[in-house]
Amino acid sequence: MTLAFPFSAIVGQDTMKQALILTAIDPGLGGVLVFGDRGTGKSTAVRALAALLPPIKVVEGCPVNAARLDDCPDWAEIRSKKIVNRPTPVVDLPLGVTEDRVTGALDIERALTQGEKSFEPGLLARANRGYLYIDEVNLLEDHIVDLLLDVAQSGVNAVEREGLSIRHPARFVLVGSGNPEEGELRPQLLDRFGLSVEVTSPTDIEQRIEVIRRRDAFETDTDRFMAKWKRQDGKVRKAILKARERLRDTESSDAILKDCAALSLALGTDGLRGELTLLRAARALAAYEGAPAITRDHLRKIAPLALAHRLRRDPLDEAGSVTRVTRMVADILG
Amino acid sequence: MTRPPAATRIERALAALAIDPAGLKGMVLRSRISPVRLAFETALQHMPGTSRRIHPQISDTQLFGGLNISASLAEGRPVRDPGLSETPGLFAMAMAERTGAELAARLSQLLDRDAGHALILLDEGAGPEEAPPAGLQDRLAFHVEPEDETLRVTALRLPARADLDAARKRLGKISVPPDALGLLVGLAARFGIDSLRAPLLAMRAARALAALDRETAVSEATLLEAAELVYPSRATLVPETESPRDEAQPETPPPPEDSTENADGPSGGDLPDEIVVQAIAALLPTDILDRLKIARATQARAASSGAGAKRRGNRRGRPLPSRPGRPSQEARIDPVATLRSAAPWQRLRRTPQNAHRPVIIYPSDIRLRRYEDRSDRLLIFTVDASGSAAVARLAEAKGAVELMLARAYARRDHVALLAFRGDGAELLLPPTRSLVQAKRQLSSLPGGGGTPLAAGLVAASELAQHARGRGMSPTLVLLTDGRANVPLKGEASRTAAVNDAETVAAGLARQGVPGVLVDTSNRPAETARNIAARLGATYLPLPRADAQKISASVSTALEG
Numbered sequence: 001m002t003l004a005f006p007f008s009a010i011v012g013q014d015t016m017k018q019a020l021i022l023t024a025i026d027p028g029l030g031g032v033l034v035f036g037d038r039g040t041g042k043s044t045a046v047r048a049l050a051a052l053l054p055p056i057k058v059v060e061g062c063p064v065n066a067a068r069l070d071d072c073p074d075w076a077e078i079r080s081k082k083i084v085n086r087p088t089p090v091v092d093l094p095l096g097v098t099e100d101r102v103t104g105a106l107d108i109e110r111a112l113t114q115g116e117k118s119f120e121p122g123l124l125a126r127a128n129r130g131y132l133y134i135d136e137v138n139l140l141e142d143h144i145v146d147l148l149l150d151v152a153q154s155g156v157n158a159v160e161r162e163g164l165s166i167r168h169p170a171r172f173v174l175v176g177s178g179n180p181e182e183g184e185l186r187p188q189l190l191d192r193f194g195l196s197v198e199v200t201s202p203t204d205i206e207q208r209i210e211v212i213r214r215r216d217a218f219e220t221d222t223d224r225f226m227a228k229w230k231r232q233d234g235k236v237r238k239a240i241l242k243a244r245e246r247l248r249d250t251e252s253s254d255a256i257l258k259d260c261a262a263l264s265l266a267l268g269t270d271g272l273r274g275e276l277t278l279l280r281a282a283r284a285l286a287a288y289e290g291a292p293a294i295t296r297d298h299l300r301k302i303a304p305l306a307l308a309h310r311l312r313r314d315p316l317d318e319a320g321s322v323t324r325v326t327r328m329v330a331d332i333l334g
Numbered sequence: 335m336t337r338p339p340a341a342t343r344i345e346r347a348l349a350a351l352a353i354d355p356a357g358l359k360g361m362v363l364r365s366r367i368s369p370v371r372l373a374f375e376t377a378l379q380h381m382p383g384t385s386r387r388i389h390p391q392i393s394d395t396q397l398f399g400g401l402n403i404s405a406s407l408a409e410g411r412p413v414r415d416p417g418l419s420e421t422p423g424l425f426a427m428a429m430a431e432r433t434g435a436e437l438a439a440r441l442s443q444l445l446d447r448d449a450g451h452a453l454i455l456l457d458e459g460a461g462p463e464e465a466p467p468a469g470l471q472d473r474l475a476f477h478v479e480p481e482d483e484t485l486r487v488t489a490l491r492l493p494a495r496a497d498l499d500a501a502r503k504r505l506g507k508i509s510v511p512p513d514a515l516g517l518l519v520g521l522a523a524r525f526g527i528d529s530l531r532a533p534l535l536a537m538r539a540a541r542a543l544a545a546l547d548r549e550t551a552v553s554e555a556t557l558l559e560a561a562e563l564v565y566p567s568r569a570t571l572v573p574e575t576e577s578p579r580d581e582a583q584p585e586t587p588p589p590p591e592d593s594t595e596n597a598d599g600p601s602g603g604d605l606p607d608e609i610v611v612q613a614i615a616a617l618l619p620t621d622i623l624d625r626l627k628i629a630r631a632t633q634a635r636a637a638s639s640g641a642g643a644k645r646r647g648n649r650r651g652r653p654l655p656s657r658p659g660r661p662s663q664e665a666r667i668d669p670v671a672t673l674r675s676a677a678p679w680q681r682l683r684r685t686p687q688n689a690h691r692p693v694i695i696y697p698s699d700i701r702l703r704r705y706e707d708r709s710d711r712l713l714i715f716t717v718d719a720s721g722s723a724a725v726a727r728l729a730e731a732k733g734a735v736e737l738m739l740a741r742a743y744a745r746r747d748h749v750a751l752l753a754f755r756g757d758g759a760e761l762l763l764p765p766t767r768s769l770v771q772a773k774r775q776l777s778s779l780p781g782g783g784g785t786p787l788a789a790g791l792v793a794a795s796e797l798a799q800h801a802r803g804r805g806m807s808p809t810l811v812l813l814t815d816g817r818a819n820v821p822l823k824g825e826a827s828r829t830a831a832v833n834d835a836e837t838v839a840a841g842l843a844r845q846g847v848p849g850v851l852v853d854t855s856n857r858p859a860e861t862a863r864n865i866a867a868r869l870g871a872t873y874l875p876l877p878r879a880d881a882q883k884i885s886a887s888v889s890t891a892l893e894g
Contacts, residue, residue, distance in 0.1 A: 041530075209515050221504065
């Protein structure tokens, strides 16, 4: 594995970075979808987040990264009681992956050599308590996407095949990235993602030069560059950890709940998922900023992330969905 | 004979690539079979490192490795075949213009892994619409398109292996002047290059070239050379210079204001020298504007089609790899794939009870056939049945529509029929393949009333969206005289109605729904032409001609 570009060294792209940080604070947000042009650093940011996240404590050798021995599945036959620190798992889901590799399947080697039935965990097991990253999510085969969304929602992977009947926890944050030029996502899929971000390349020359400068320094003078940004990354990590602790105590007043509902209603988003995500993400943001309660300001910042991809297309409106959300937010929240 | 400059550029690009394959990621050579293409392939064989050929139909197993069934069976343990990608090296792909989106994405992922792979695309595309996927091209540093003179070059020389190795050692020590980045970024902005990969790749190319020339620092000349190698193919606009080519293209958009201003700033580096800009502009493909137009059109189409345009059924079409599933009325079993998936388990499954059975197959082994089927097109006939149109030509239009329906039937397209009149639009026939129903609905189509064109278009837009969700590619066939007089809301006013119609039409164009507008008015009118322009649709004035002719022209417009 090659070294990841430091998260805090990414120039601009604040919304994308913010969305990723929010999922790190509250993994229950339901994933992030990053859509944007080529060469805007989508993959870089996701891989950088992996390196930034605090390590998790897991039982040594546990295939699903369980925190306690009791949580390890029986089939894994874990005996070691040792708890070890591991970096937060970020599992790459390659395109063209087979169902077997995603869900896990019968361990062929043991079946053939020892005639024993045993389960070989797949990518979903490895991603438990971490991130599952799909680059070019719009090109992934439909049946794999359906399967992933199903598991992401239930948090449990159930395998019933080859005479095996296995269930194991699979709670992960789904991060999808893609280029809209290469194909759109089905709307059913879109609104399963909690947050969505559209990224574009910076238009400001200074900013563009800075991007190139840092990338170039990273590639040619890696050690010095990493040392330079280590402290910054450390600060973000600490802030995430603090926010996680604060999350429970961050309050949401009735007025804020009403605002969430009013926004979702006015924008005509289907279902309640939009509202819920809006509230949760706003709470995570408030916790990150150290605020005791959610304010309208938080909602204002979060609304485009949580709602823009849930809008129905309006043939009469030429503006993009983010603009529509921003406009509506200004109308309702003042 | 003087050597054409493009030949030297190919040689320099190859040499740079030989020095820093992992950083530069590769190059595109766009040329059909020609002496220079053969010389290029010979030169490739002399590149350091392993070099392998791949093709656009390469399977994942070949590329990334997979289970070797026969060896696994013979040895009683799973034997993996290593994929080509497991060892770093140079991949040369012939017929790269046929690369599909899936393979392009996989190769992009492979390149992004920074494991030392480089990719040479041998692009044999004939027309501008035939090209390797843009996402993949964007990742490769160089793009050379030899012209007539260069095509006849029979030999391309690479520096000696020892020189390349020495240059590679020097690579890390090349220093870069502080204003180099500003220059490269400013240049990219002048040519409308959005991707930030371009200046990065140019930077790396400049380093490699400087190392090759035994320099210790990147000079301005080297920077320019690198920009010449990396930028021309990515340019999206021709910068305004005094070059003669520019005058011939008045519609060229000027470079963004801020780029020039910012480049002037104190730390933004120098404003790219006009001479430098011209040098690169001279290398732009001569037909760049045509290409941009086509690129934009295919982009809109690609964005519109997406996952839906290719519908994977299992009835007909191009075969795809089978996948596990349960046989049903619609799904057919793929026996060979099923046997293959059952094969490794035979020893394990054998028990005294089933010893007499030659092959033991479990339900989980069953593999289903899948096909990729592209012809699920939906023609949305949106017919203006208002008084103005009805009186004039509705009957004639009906004849044309019937003929188009027959054609649609031959192609097994789906059709839907929308009519608008009075104060709204009505879906007369939801998407179907039944020709009889469509004809029946059409012949009983009532006429008269106002022209709620906007409402008709809104209905068509909704239908198109819905069809996309179900994996169909909608195409709009609009028959109207364009004389909208009923707006979406409020008082019947002609201006409001026309405005509404134009706004909705523009929305449909943004959705990327291709279409045809048949003007049914007595005399071709400006109003209908405007709507067609907003729709981005082909405009066909209904001539005093028979239905056959209309149908023929619509068909050409649709296929084109």
